[in-house]
Amino acid sequence: MGERKLGRQVRESLRRAVGEKAFFDSEADRFLYSYDTSSRKVLPDAVVRAENAEQIAALMAVATRHGIPVTPRGGGSGTTGGSVPVDGGVVLVMSGMNRILSVDMDNLVARAEPGVITGDFHRAVEAKGLFYPPDPASSAFCTLGGNLAECAGGPRAVKYGVTRDYVLGLEAVLPTGELIRTGVQTAKGVVGYDLTRLIVGSEGTLAVITSMNLKLLPLPESVKTLTVVFDEMARAAETVSEIIRRGLIPRTIEYMDQAAIVCAETRMPGELPVDAGAMLIIEVDGRKAEAIAMAEDVALLCQSMGAREVKVAASEDEAARLWAARKAISPALFRYGPHKINEDIVVPRSKIPDVVEKIRELKEKTRLMMVSFGHAGDGNIHFNIMLDKKDASALRRAHWAVEELFRFTLALGGTLSGEHGVGLSKQAYFDMEIGPEEKALMLRLKKAFDPAGILNPHKIF
Numbered sequence: 272m273g274e275r276k277l278g279r280q281v282r283e284s285l286r287r288a289v290g291e292k293a294f295f296d297s298e299a300d301r302f303l304y305s306y307d308t309s310s311r312k313v314l315p316d317a318v319v320r321a322e323n324a325e326q327i328a329a330l331m332a333v334a335t336r337h338g339i340p341v342t343p344r345g346g347g348s349g350t351t352g353g354s355v356p357v358d359g360g361v362v363l364v365m366s367g368m369n370r371i372l373s374v375d376m377d378n379l380v381a382r383a384e385p386g387v388i389t390g391d392f393h394r395a396v397e398a399k400g401l402f403y404p405p406d407p408a409s410s411a412f413c414t415l416g417g418n419l420a421e422c423a424g425g426p427r428a429v430k431y432g433v434t435r436d437y438v439l440g441l442e443a444v445l446p447t448g449e450l451i452r453t454g455v456q457t458a459k460g461v462v463g464y465d466l467t468r469l470i471v472g473s474e475g476t477l478a479v480i481t482s483m484n485l486k487l488l489p490l491p492e493s494v495k496t497l498t499v500v501f502d503e504m505a506r507a508a509e510t511v512s513e514i515i516r517r518g519l520i521p522r523t524i525e526y527m528d529q530a531a532i533v534c535a536e537t538r539m540p541g542e543l544p545v546d547a548g549a550m551l552i553i554e555v556d557g558r559k560a561e562a563i564a565m566a567e568d569v570a571l572l573c574q575s576m577g578a579r580e581v582k583v584a585a586s587e588d589e590a591a592r593l594w595a596a597r598k599a600i601s602p603a604l605f606r607y608g609p610h611k612i613n614e615d616i617v618v619p620r621s622k623i624p625d626v627v628e629k630i631r632e633l634k635e636k637t638r639l640m641m642v643s644f645g646h647a648g649d650g651n652i653h654f655n656i657m658l659d660k661k662d663a664s665a666l667r668r669a670h671w672a673v674e675e676l677f678r679f680t681l682a683l684g685g686t687l688s689g690e691h692g693v694g695l696s697k698q699a700y701f702d703m704e705i706g707p708e709e710k711a712l713m714l715r716l717k718k719a720f721d722p723a724g725i726l727n728p729h730k731i732f
Contacts, residue, residue: 276359277316281337285361288329289319304344304362309352309696310610315342315362321386322367324442324450324481331479332448334361335723341446342727343475345385345417348409350613351694353421353474357729363479365416371395372482379487380439380456385416385480402490404431404522407690408598416480422472424690426523426554426597429648433690435471437486443470443478446721456484469716474692475727477720491556494522495566496590499551499573500544500580504528504631507549508624510576511647514553515620519569524648525552525597531644534603538596544580551647552597554590600644601653607640608657612669614697616676618685620650629679630654637668651689677703693731701732 277285286294295301295318306312321327334341340360347354356362369386374396381396381403389410396403406425407413413423419441424433440454454460454467470478501507511524527535527550536543544550551573555565570581584590604611618626627643634641645653654676658665677687677700687704688697702710714732717724 277339281339282317284333284337285317285319285330285339288333289326290322293320293322293326294318295320301362304347304364305356307344307347307349307352307354309350309355309694311352311355311357311695313355313357313359315356316359317361318364319361320364320367324444327363327444327479327481328448328450330361330363331444331446331726334725335447338723338725340725340728341479343416343420343479345414345420346388346409346412348413349417349421349694350691351688351696353692353694353727353730354417355695357695360725365479366414368416368481369414374399374401374487376401378456379489381485381487382482383415383485384482385414385419387415389413389415389418396487397490400490401487403437403485403487404428405434405437408601411598415483415485419471419480419483420473420475421690421692424646424649424651426525426552426646426648428646428651429524430520430522430556431488435468438467438471438483439486440484441467441470441478441480442482443480445478446723446726450481451478454484458486472692474694474730476717476730477726479726491522491562493559493562494554494556494590495562496584496593497551497553497555497566497570497573498580498582498584498593499553499570499578500547501549501551501578502547503577504549504627505624506577507551508627508647510551510573510578511623512621513576514569514572515648517572519565519572521553521555521565521569521648523552523554523646525645526550526647527552527597527600527644528642530607530640530642531600534600534606534642535596537603538599539592543596547579552593597644600642601655604642604655604657607642608659610658610660612656612658612673613691614654614673614676614687615645615651615689615691616654616680616685616687617649617651617689618680618683620648622683622685623647623650623652625683626652626676626680629676633672633675637672639665639669639672641672646689649689650685674700695730698730698732 368384
């Protein structure tokens with residue numbers, strides 16, 4: 272894999288297909304789209320900044336005819352190398368297709384283009400009293416199209432589900448250039464195969480999404496945000512399980528270990544308990560009386576489980592600052608080391624205490640800096656190893672720890688990725704979870720959609 276030079280005639284064919292204003296091949300433009308938030312970087316041969324579906328269809332037809340790899344790209348916030356053009360070719364930048372096309376107040380459906388920033392979409396629909404629950408940590412700069420490609424989740428998934436639960440239908444371009452429409456604009460629809468669900472989460476390997484129909488909900492009347500502090504990580508993990516066991520379903524239950532709290536505290540100096548073993552951020556929502564009552568129930572339960580402090584945010588501003596601190600953890604981790612191995616396992620919620628104990632054991636055995644935080648309400652744990660990858664011994668121990676944790680996760684009935692996808696980073700572990708028959712079927716599906724193998728090649732498998 273590597274950069275593949277395009278001949279002059281092929282380059283001109285691409286330029287004619289998409290138009291002069293959309294085609295770029297300067298070194299600066301190519302470098303700008305050569306990487307995402309993983310550590311991988313490969314220069315494409317050219318960049319196309321998409322403006323409409325017809326232009327993309329023309330590009331894909333030329334790419335298939337000449338065998339040119341095409342890598343779709345949203346905001347570049349992916350962590351597994353999914354938008355890195357590992358085989359050169361063309362990076363197809365979707366950020367210019369950024370219109371919210373309609374918001375149907377009567378039927379609670381919005382239609383949007385893939386380049387819409389997720390946070391902008393949240394604000395736009397909330398201004399109309401509506402609610403789009405998927406809320407990845409990168410919502411300030413990630414795009415809806417990228418969210419669909421990865422089936423992004425976020426903190427609210429414990430109550431509201433993940434991105435695929437809000438996608439009713441799609442318009443997309445196949446690798447061979449055909450424009451297709453999948454799904455519906457209605458609450459129900461079971462005619463034919465569910466192509467929408469197949470494309471959502473396929474990491475840009477089956478089709479290029481050009482617009483989407485998204486389900487909305489009424490905006491909750493009230494939200495209460497609690498911080499719950501524990502001296503021990505194990506007690507925090509047990510509390511998460513107990514909350515769900517009691518039938519209390521907050522909209523979020525986030526957790527941070529001590530190292531993660533220290534990172535978050537950089538955004539709220541002096542306001543977070545850096546000496547604590549763990550902290551939970553719990554949100555409840557609903558009608559005002561319901562939210563107040565549930566917040567009280569959750570607070571009492573946490574206190575009974577040994578929490579040393581339970582605090583309700585006094586204002587929306589305080590809650591917003593708390594979430595900003597939580598979302599700042601990942602970039603702040605580099606205080607612990609120059610490089611990061613970032614995984615996002617998921618286990619049944621009742622098994623979270625087991626995973627916490629396993630991470631503690633791995634930390635002791637490897638003597639590496641490990642930080643964990645994430646969406647404990649749905650069992651999604653972000654596990655990070657901070658190290659210097661130039662240290663061969665440390666890197667070997669880190670890879671051993673990741674494989675040990677993956678095997679443990681699968682033994683508990685979990686999965687190796689909850690929202691980051693496979694991309695490049697998890698390819699080596701793919702066969703640990705997916706059997707040979709299932710993998711062969713997936714490869715046949717890929718071949719059916721993409722006979723020339725040019726759309727986001729060398730990803731997932």
